[in-house]
Amino acid sequence: MALAQVESLTFSYANTTQDVLHDVNLSVEAGQFVLLIGQSGCGKTTLLRHLKSALTPYGTRSGVVRFDGRALADVPLAEQARRVGFVLQNPDNQIVTDKVWHELAFGLESLGVPTPVIRRRVAEMASFFGIGEWYHRDVDTLSGGQKQLLNLAAVMTMQPDLLVLDEPTAQLDPIAAVDFLAATKRINDELGTTVLVTEHRLETAFPLSDRVVVMSAGRVVADATPHTVGAVLARHADPMVTALPAAARLALALDGVDNSSAPVSIREGRTYLRQKLAENPDSASVTSVPDLRYERGLGSHAGTSTDKTSVSTGIITANDVWFRYERNGDDVLRGVDLEIRAGEFACVVGGNGSGKTTTLGVLSGLHKPYRGKVRILGLDPVKAKGMELFRAGLSVVPQDPQTLFMRNTIGDDLDDAASRQYTDRDERREAVERAAATAEITSLLSRHPYDVSGGEQQRAALAMALLTNPKLLLLDEPTKGMDAFFKASLAEVLQKLVDSGMTILMVSHDVEFAAAYTSRCLLFFDGGVVAEGTPREFFAGNSFYTTAANRLGRGLVPGAVTVTDLVDYYRALSAESV
């Protein structure tokens, strides 16, 4: 018998007629690790929220949700609180109290568990998750990854049978995300807890899952193992195919939909690729295979590093910049040297705490370096008075778009943002429409900024920044929490801006995005730039901090950065040997 069962569930939110869920059937067996995927807005979250009465949204519904054999409505709330654990997307918003230990105890307090039992359960969970070291800390002092792990542990103290996670890693950096998902897998493996998780990080989540359920426009369109779901999607020509892990996409491209066990992890993918290459008996003697390292510049749009000499001055230059937040603190920037030329789409990548975001702060004059020189748009941000820098054409899109929204509609917010540049009302309306069209949010202008998805909020923030008529755009983690489709469309928007003459510098953890769309990448480590180059040079030169496709092909396909590179190489090889 299934632990949780959704039977022909149809649901629409109050005051709307459109079904968010349409005849959804899903059955989760005890002990399974189920991955639920689909484009943003496909109804994943709405479906998950139906698994707990306390979170079920208001609206019209038909169909039944069963938990442990009973209709969910008949399961007492206390039992639901205990047996169904929920972790939501935003790590900060979920934490209620100020101390780690208190947060761990919160659920058990609600259930009225006596102190000695709470002490024991909290101790067990803190040990299981390795929280012991920060057990007495204030939650303020934790990193995002630690906060989300705390949220997970705070749910696990109640010893739930079913753990429901709604995009738990969307706000985390890649390393924290991998750690978090590994922790959920450990819970599944070692405690036997059933896990149902929605994720956009399929590269990591696929290998962990027993089952992948795909939703599209409120329906379940595929329900298969990670190894076969790619073929199912490809047969339906579902757009989710493009979001699959690199190994699965490679297998689909080479074998079509017939492969009954496509690789999903890098390890499986490398084994698979080795076999495929070995099928060509004399592959080693092939000479006319393109050496990808020096051909086909992916980022051919703007200044590659070879024409460094042709452009004399950069729109941003930083020479030996040192910065620390506090006089007695550690240096955050330790001699940053960088140059960004006009018309580039440059991306700074690097781990947490490497100084990426701080660099943006220094460039925009928010932080004052204590040593070194910065020139930006011909000005010195340390000496620039007031808003001089911004009048000269600088605009910064913050990491969290919610720091910009103040009005009841996105349109009003855009209008506000335009009020400085455009005093004439008609001109202003035109400018707003233009910016909205560029950022592809024209259809959202009458919506409340908090009612649209994270990806849409990011684009609204971009539109606000555009209304200041910038020449240079700084972006901080623009792809945070976005699914593959939003990323692709954001890339298109940014490319259009670059084509129209704008310079873009973004800071990101998103290696895949940087590889696929930017014209130059800079790797930050320990407060400085340690490597740079066009995405192709850059990622082909890295071995670990690189794209999944590069890791797949390392040592097998020289210089491949994208799955297309791998496929092209293989095809060229096959053609040669025929």
Add this chain to the structure above:
Amino acid sequence: MRDADAFSSLHPAVLFGYFVLIVGVNVVFMHPLVLGISFLGALAYAAYLVRWAGLRKLLPGLLIMMVIAALFNPIFNHRGVTMLFYWNDNPITLEAIIYGGVAALMIGSVLLWFVSYNKVMTSDKFLCVFGHVVPALSLIFAMVLRFVPRYFAQAKRIAAAQRGIGRDVASGSWYARARHGSAVLSIMLTWALENAVDTSDSMLARGYGLPGRTAYTDFKVRERDFMAALALGGSGLVVVVAIVAGVLHAEYFPAYAVGDWSVAAWLALGAWMLICAAPLLLGLREEAVWRSLRSNL
């Protein structure tokens, strides 16, 4: 988090009781010797906890307050039989001067005890004490402590983000700055309200609102806490009884008179001295133990 010293590691209930007793006696009972002992004890313990560097910042303010208290009383209070001189046609009496001095001691020692209180009674200890009395209040308190720093951090982020699109709170005309400042507030408000929905979901998902909520504290009652409560409570009882029974008493008006010095009075003063010195003694004793352990290694 590490406790500030040996005394701080006692159970919060004991600590809270201690501070209630000591501040209570200080405020209610104006006895020059009692207050003098209390002042010295408070000064020594505060110096031990925050060191000279911490105390140096506090002392000027403290002294000013004490001087004001000592001066204002004789200027505005003209009771007392021993008139010393006239100042602006007002009689200045010896009794009022003494009373002012004692009041200054009282203010000084209460403030110094609060310096220690802040170091010793961290928010979670306070919560532990009140969690048992009013569980709902203790949760609200914990949430406030969580959200206040969070809101400040967010306000900072908002101001930085606003600056990034050319609206700086710190520059421009007076009017522009006020407008940008209010924008930050308004953004903050929207953000807080919208994100509180997540928090409430997270609380509901973990069973908040079910009947019979308990209040968990991370503190255990140990034998040491019983001993301390017994010793401090016993001494406190001696002092309070001595005060109520009039064994220890002080009068200022019309004439200054401090009670007879019976054996009982000295006993009560000794008990009071023990109370005031207890935190420091506990701390010093533990440090001595550490030193001896280290030298035996």
